[in-house]
Amino acid sequence: MLPLMRRVRPPVLSLSLLMALPLTACAPANAPLYCFADPAQVWGVSPLPADAQPECPDSDTVRGEVRSGKTRIEQFALPANQAETILKLMQGAGYAVVSRKPDDGIQLEAILRKGGDQVMYFAEHQPGRTFVTLTGTGQGE
Structure with a gap:
């Protein structure tokens, strides 16, 4: 089960990271x-x-x-x-x-x-x- 979690987790983390990028691009200090x-x-x-x-x-x-x-x-x-x-x-x-x-x-x-x-x-x-x-x-x- 652990190897399966490792395979699933990176894409989820990558997707989360991609979703967070627009938010960081709009940060007030740099906007x-x-x-x-x-x-x-x-x-x-x-x-x-x-x-x-x-x-x-x-x-x-x-x-x-x-x-x-x-x-x-x-x-x-x-x-x-x-x-x-x-x-x-x-x-x-x-x-x-x-x-x-x-x-x-x-x-x-x-x-x-x-x-x-x-x-x-x-x-x-x-x-x-x-x-x-x-x-x-x-x-x-």
Whole structure:
């Protein structure tokens, strides 16, 4: 029985290894910024501020929605207390604030619109940084 297990086990291990390769290829530390058309831009309308670090969600579901064109998302880590930095860039690029909840010290929320492009803006205060998320549907305008 032992020789049979040895013959069966290597193919199972090989199959497991092959199945794990796509997961390791998508590891966040090595993954490209899949959610950005241009990581040097904010939503494709303004240069990225020097102190902003672009990020993408570590979610296979979000990754799939972005790649299929159903969802658009960009995330940025900024120094603390910069909840309006990206918001002001979006406004400077012609996006109007159509709805806004005031910054309550926890987060700032706004809905922005330019033409047919609607963007949800969330700026979350985190220890030592501000984390901004922009979301929309499809490719915008």
